[in-house]
Amino acid sequence: MVPIADDVDTPAVLIDRDILDRNIARMSTAVAAKGIALRPHVKTHKMPEIAELQLQAGAAGLTVATVGEAEVFVDHGADDIFIAYPLWLSARQADLLRKLTARARIALGVDSADGAANAAAKLAGTAAAIDVLIEVDSGHHRSGVRTEQLLEVARATRDSGLRLTGVFTFPGHGYAPGKPGEAAELERRALDDAADTLIAAGFPIARRSGGSTPTAQLAATGGVTELRPGVYVFGDAQQLELGTCTPDEVALTVAATVVSRHETANGPRRIILDAGSKVLGSDRPDWATGFGRLIDHLDARIVALSEHHATVVWPDDAALPRLGARLRVIPNHVCLTTNLVDEVAVVRDAKLIDWWKVAARGKNN
Amino acid sequence: MVPIADDVDTPAVLIDRDILDRNIARMSTAVAAKGIALRPHVKTHKMPEIAELQLQAGAAGLTVATVGEAEVFVDHGADDIFIAYPLWLSARQADLLRKLTARARIALGVDSADGAANAAAKLAGTAAAIDVLIEVDSGHHRSGVRTEQLLEVARATRDSGLRLTGVFTFPGHGYAPGKPGEAAELERRALDDAADTLIAAGFPIARRSGGSTPTAQLAATGGVTELRPGVYVFGDAQQLELGTCTPDEVALTVAATVVSRHETANGPRRIILDAGSKVLGSDRPDWATGFGRLIDHLDARIVALSEHHATVVWPDDAALPRLGARLRVIPNHVCLTTNLVDEVAVVRDAKLIDWWKVAARGKNN
Numbered sequence: 001m002v003p004i005a006d007d008v009d010t011p012a013v014l015i016d017r018d019i020l021d022r023n024i025a026r027m028s029t030a031v032a033a034k035g036i037a038l039r040p041h042v043k044t045h046k047m048p049e050i051a052e053l054q055l056q057a058g059a060a061g062l063t064v065a066t067v068g069e070a071e072v073f074v075d076h077g078a079d080d081i082f083i084a085y086p087l088w089l090s091a092r093q094a095d096l097l098r099k100l101t102a103r104a105r106i107a108l109g110v111d112s113a114d115g116a117a118n119a120a121a122k123l124a125g126t127a128a129a130i131d132v133l134i135e136v137d138s139g140h141h142r143s144g145v146r147t148e149q150l151l152e153v154a155r156a157t158r159d160s161g162l163r164l165t166g167v168f169t170f171p172g173h174g175y176a177p178g179k180p181g182e183a184a185e186l187e188r189r190a191l192d193d194a195a196d197t198l199i200a201a202g203f204p205i206a207r208r209s210g211g212s213t214p215t216a217q218l219a220a221t222g223g224v225t226e227l228r229p230g231v232y233v234f235g236d237a238q239q240l241e242l243g244t245c246t247p248d249e250v251a252l253t254v255a256a257t258v259v260s261r262h263e264t265a266n267g268p269r270r271i272i273l274d275a276g277s278k279v280l281g282s283d284r285p286d287w288a289t290g291f292g293r294l295i296d297h298l299d300a301r302i303v304a305l306s307e308h309h310a311t312v313v314w315p316d317d318a319a320l321p322r323l324g325a326r327l328r329v330i331p332n333h334v335c336l337t338t339n340l341v342d343e344v345a346v347v348r349d350a351k352l353i354d355w356w357k358v359a360a361r362g363k364n365n
Numbered sequence: 366m367v368p369i370a371d372d373v374d375t376p377a378v379l380i381d382r383d384i385l386d387r388n389i390a391r392m393s394t395a396v397a398a399k400g401i402a403l404r405p406h407v408k409t410h411k412m413p414e415i416a417e418l419q420l421q422a423g424a425a426g427l428t429v430a431t432v433g434e435a436e437v438f439v440d441h442g443a444d445d446i447f448i449a450y451p452l453w454l455s456a457r458q459a460d461l462l463r464k465l466t467a468r469a470r471i472a473l474g475v476d477s478a479d480g481a482a483n484a485a486a487k488l489a490g491t492a493a494a495i496d497v498l499i500e501v502d503s504g505h506h507r508s509g510v511r512t513e514q515l516l517e518v519a520r521a522t523r524d525s526g527l528r529l530t531g532v533f534t535f536p537g538h539g540y541a542p543g544k545p546g547e548a549a550e551l552e553r554r555a556l557d558d559a560a561d562t563l564i565a566a567g568f569p570i571a572r573r574s575g576g577s578t579p580t581a582q583l584a585a586t587g588g589v590t591e592l593r594p595g596v597y598v599f600g601d602a603q604q605l606e607l608g609t610c611t612p613d614e615v616a617l618t619v620a621a622t623v624v625s626r627h628e629t630a631n632g633p634r635r636i637i638l639d640a641g642s643k644v645l646g647s648d649r650p651d652w653a654t655g656f657g658r659l660i661d662h663l664d665a666r667i668v669a670l671s672e673h674h675a676t677v678v679w680p681d682d683a684a685l686p687r688l689g690a691r692l693r694v695i696p697n698h699v700c701l702t703t704n705l706v707d708e709v710a711v712v713r714d715a716k717l718i719d720w721w722k723v724a725a726r727g728k729n730n
Contacts (some may be wrong), residue, residue, distance in 0.1 A: 009455045009457055009458065009730040010455075010730060011729050011730060012730070043672060043673075065673045066673065077489070085624070085639075085673060086624050086637075087624065088622045088623070088639070088688065088689050090374045090375075092374055093374065111625050112625065112626065113689055114688040114689065115624070115625075115688060115689075116689075118564050118688075118689060137631050141627075141631055141632025141633070141635075141676075142625070142637060142669070142674055142676055143624065143625035143637045143674065144625070146631040163691045171377075172671065243538065245370050257453045258453070259452065259453045259508065260451050260476050260477065260507070260508035260509070261477065261481070262506075264510075266502050266506055266511040267502070267506025267536075267615075268506070271507075272451075272507060272508045274450075274452075274453070274730070277646070277648060277701060278700075278701065278704055278729060279729050281642070281647065282646065282647045282648045282649075282701070283642060283647045284647075287547070304507070306432065306507065306537065307408060307700055307701070308408075308430045308431065308450060308547050308729075309507055311506075311507055323453065323477055323479040323480060323483075324453050324479065324480075325482060332421070335643075335670070335672055336391065336642060336643065336647070339643055339705070340704070340705075340727065341727060341729065342727050345580065362705065363708060364643060364644050364673075364705070364706065365374040365375060365376060365377070365639070365674050
């Protein structure tokens with residue numbers, strides 16, 4: 001049980017170091033047992049300290065979402081980074097990537113002939129130093145090529161001077177109750193089909209890279225060659241409600257104080273916490289029970305979120321917490337939470353042991 | 366028309382200086398014409414440069430949400446600050462407030478006897494140097510006392526040694542189509558009733574402080590004595606859809622690049638922009654058409670938002686933008702957007718003229 005130290009003002013992001021370590025070990029072991037490489041997505045935590053723990057536990061490299069994130073982690077010693085995003089490179093980003101390739105193996109995503117041509121033109125002489133993975137749409141219908149575009153994009157990538165070495169996908173359609181299994185199967189099939197098509201056409205495709213925390217543990221041996229889950233290090237309320245983690249496996253919570261309390265009348269029986277969308281983030285899928293959960297009061301419901309308030313409706317049969325009480329909130333989507341604070345409090349055995357800076361916070365491009 | 370300069374990497378927050386100036390002047394004039402003081406909520410922008418423009422245009426003081434925000438704006442010269450929040454003060458916050466009272470008039474919110482007692486205990490000898498306004502619930506059912514608690518909380522505030530000088534409310538129930546008028550009327554009535562009750566009981570109530578951008582222009586002469594709108598400086602997609610601003614009055618947009626483009630098959634006809642929830646924020650009320658709007662393509666619909674992607678479904682009768690095109694997104698809730706970037710690009714007459722630092726970003730407590 002994480003303490004809520006009085007020397008930490010609320011709202012504050014707390015990370016339980018023991019649970020974090022267990023989460024990192026569990027995913028490493030599960031993925032390694034299938035002979036798959038783990039390339040965790042560090043946009044979830046944005047902290048070099050945690051990336052280092054993941055690499056020590058056997059991660060083959062890191063995944064990031066932006067060139068700015070890549071820079072932060074290379075500066076902290078990472079030497080193998082995949083920017084799993086169909087970037088439309090700017091001149092500044094290309095300059096930065098050129099510098100990073102001197103210190104790290106860099107891969108980036110492409111999902112169009114125009115995107116490949118733009119990247120190659122901006123990278124000029126260094127294009128061949130960068131690996132490219134083509135993004136395929138495995139059913140999420142966000143970015144990613146469809147089957148009939150694959151060879152055209154692959155040829156454009158090769159002809160532009162970039163080094164095509166793999167395919168990747170993000171099975172985001174696994175983020176719904178009962179869907180992870182189906183999404184994992186669609187992911188495997190989409191990557192296999194794309195790799196087979198490209199290999200048959202003479203492309204040396206070595207990497208078949210998949211997502212995601214809901215689908216990672218379901219990946220079949222012999223399918224994907226690497227996985228890019230992110231959220232698993234912390235867990236969050238979405239994962240809890242999807243059944244991919246338990247409350248004991250939630251490593252990150254937001255300490256909050258009861259600032260207002262309403263036992264009767266004027267709206268529902270409720271408390272107001274000093275943690276709102278500016279620390280929790282306001283993601284709320286249709287299937288979620290609310291805007292996060294209270295880790296020690298799982299039956300309470302966060303029915304509304306303002307910037308600095310969470311409105312929590314309390315179960316009728318439970319006593320309403322007193323004013324000034326400190327409670328811990330599990331955010332719905334933890335990747336947003338870490339991006340909203342400059343540092344996090346690290347706790348172990350009911351003691352505050354460290355503060356970690358969120359070094360890549362706000363690196364939006 | 367704001368340019369999307371090639372020297373600004375996307376996603377980037379752009380502020381049109383001329384529209385900003387007009388928005389500040391318009392609200393100042395409208396509120397002054399009713400004899401009401403304007404105390405803009407600076408949590409919207411978190412920038413001393415904009416607070417200075419608001420004060421130059423006649424604002425009586427500033428409203429903030431946290432002690433950390435108060436510190437930033439006092440450090441930049443503000444001398445009259447209302448922390449419009451029922452704070453449960455920590456020792457550190459009380460120390461800071463004590464220091465700030467030497468340089469500025471500070472007011473804070475209270476909505477419970479316990480909250481008042483805690484504040485007074487933590488502030489110790491300086492309690493009398495701080496103004497307190499009691500928050501009343503005018504129908505939003507978040508924080509705020511109900512009528513029958515008012516006198517108890519007022520007496521506890523006085524007896525604890527704090528200086529009770531006013532009442533305030535936040536008419537958050539005005540954030541829905543057709544609701545601003547009703548919310549403004551409930552706001553006026555709640556503040557009048559509370560002030561009358563307290564004055565009759567011998568409390569010297571001088572301030573009746575109301576919200577908010579949807580209701581501010583509807584405030585009646587002779588009701589509230591001050592208003593705390595925030596969003597009006599920029600406008601956002603919520604205000605646009607509520608009808609409280611027009612596209613020409615939107616001063617803040619997020620420049621984004623088309624990174625993926627899907628003319629046919631595999632999901633809807635769409636583009637993917639490189640602006641997601643990590644720059645736009647993911648607030649999305651039930652009545653909103655999507656996760657923001659495109660300022661030059663108001664018929665397009667942002668149907669999904671990932672951390673670094675916006676999925677935009679395009680009108681059937683309009684040509685899909687090319688890959689690499691730059692478009693501008695109006696966020697749904699602009700207060701979240703400024704809190705997600707370290708600095709904003711200021712533009713005027715199609716030129717980048719300045720960068721402003723978001724000095725109070727992330728000041729969560």
